[in-house]
Amino acid sequence: MSQSMAIEVRSVSKNFGVYQALKSVSFNIGGNEFFTMLGPSGCGKTTLLRMLAGFESPNSGSILLHGAEVNAIPPHKRRVNTVFQSYALFPHMTLEQNVAYGLENLGWDRTRIKRRVGEMLERVHMSPMAKRKPAQLSGGQRQRIALARALAPEPEVLLLDEPLSALDLKLRQAMRNELRTLQRDTGITFVFVTHDQEEALDMSDRIAVLSAGEVQQIGTPTQIYEEPANRFVAEFVGETNFLDVDILEAGAGEATVRMPFGLVLRVPANGYAAKGQATLSVRPEKINLGDQAQGATFEAQVTNKNYMGGYTHYTLDVGGTMLCASRRNASREGDTIPVGATVQAGFVSGAARVLAA
Template sequence: MDRDKAVEVKSVSKHFGTYQALKSVSFDIGENEFFTMLGPSGCGKTTLLRMLAGFESPDQGSILLHGREVTQIPPHKRRVNTVFQSYALFPHMTLEQNVAYGLENLGWERAKIRARTGEMLERVHMSAMATRKPGQLSGGQRQRVALARALAPEPEILLLDEPLSALDLKLRQAMRDELRNLQRDTGITFVFVTHDQEEALDMSDRIAVLGAGEVQQIGTPAQIYEEPVNRFVADFVGETNFLDVEVLDSREGQATIRTPLGTFGVPATGAAQKGRATLSIRPEKINLGDQAAGGITLAARVVNQNYMGGFTHYTLETGGVTLRASRRNASRQGDLVATGADVTIGFLPGSARVLAS
């Protein structure tokens, strides 16, 4: 995806005492991109977000916003706004006053403030509640107001620090759609921080997976999920089965491997050399029963099942190996494969991936 660069992070490192939070991190974020930094607690994603906002400074490296070096520029002089997990609304102010507050500090004219405040509350569907105070709102409504306040000054970049984590499941799902639509409508670069892989896959143009203070992989949601470059990414993003295997031959992105399930060829990362390696197979790539046609087929036994409504999770044993599989329930509960049943399972070689151990 070709874009002008809104953000450039160049060889950024950060220590907190003896703890190294970031280790020479580099990446670019495109103009008008929805970019997500995804990773577990302690991986460095929030530290990076605070650096973009100007609340932290790197020990080494530099940060550029639209080509301008900002490492030493304070937060109020950057055209960057942040939506925090806590929303940080003023409880004694009405929604109108909350949205207008930042514009007043910037010295906007009264008429312009009134018009912009009304426009932003309308954009987040909160105009009817403009005279209420935050304490009279639900979590989702407060989230919308926090977004309106952050977007009102027309920032070039909007930073979002896990803003959906306090919402219930259905509201989180609805707010994902609202955030994505807001980003498309405004054309503002969104930089989103989360530990929730589903949020990242659902909303992002690109994702940076962080682990142990380093960027493990950057790519589209499909690339991150279908083509993980290492075991960390495959394990953190989605569920997967791991098998210890031996690479017998590897060339041009393909590897011949010996596994407990047999010897066959599969796609491989560039790091997969001859010798010990790891095979990753996503549960939904393993088909059962009448769906197990073509590719590699095996005899297995169902040792457990978890019915989840739209799909069922299975635990299978085959050749001394335990595998997890997921099957969509296409019509009715009668489609289930019973616990204890002997069943044929299968997967296409192209759906598995060899990773360096």
């Protein structure tokens, strides 16, 4: 990933009447980076994307593309293209005409257009269908053409507004791989908007998690999942157990906590320096059962189980405190721990985390 900055968002705020969609948002996106804005509906991610494209303007703050402020530059004069959720293909045009359309508007000569259209159709594996029209394509094929059309003018930045949401599960998974490959092959900065945490974790170099118009955390997929900055990030990205704990001692990024069922252990903490009550997060897959239990161990009763193929999810009762655990099924028979059984459970202290509110 290049260290040069493709995009700089500096203290950007946006109001729609009395509603504040964005509240002094700042972040940078590197050249040749796959950057994802992740969050629930209404968090401000699409508003940010529209600002990068030039369809909306900030009320305050500035947006820079490769070091130049673009607040006052209209969309057609930015080297930025957008792939929309609906794909927005021209139904009366063939696929090659759809891809060529933007190049014609830019004034490219016919020979150059023909060569570039051929290159792009080949890149998205659609050359044999060049003479077809969009109505003759599947959803995944239409998405490939939308990508080819957006990439054809050689933009510096490609914006993707939830382009996978209309596809079925298997096709979404396949297209995630294709998008990541396209980004690596072209070297173009991709800015991807989604509410799907799995998409974000799978494809991104870095993720910005947004909520209520503010950036909650920016980091690599591993950082976002393993080291959530606060309760919102831990809850929105993946599944987790939240436990009310007493902080007995804190400092230097760690805290000694007492669990609701009496267990005392030292765990990573986000900025806590005082005693008191706090929230502890432990991911279900970090809790090991039976002969796999290690670290801080305790007895638990299995009150429910859900077989999910590769994994079995368990609900555990630990002295009146309910926990979820997830165990990989390594054999054909799957997991054999029955409901009602009392088992040893445990997790290493580094797998838990004291969270900011």
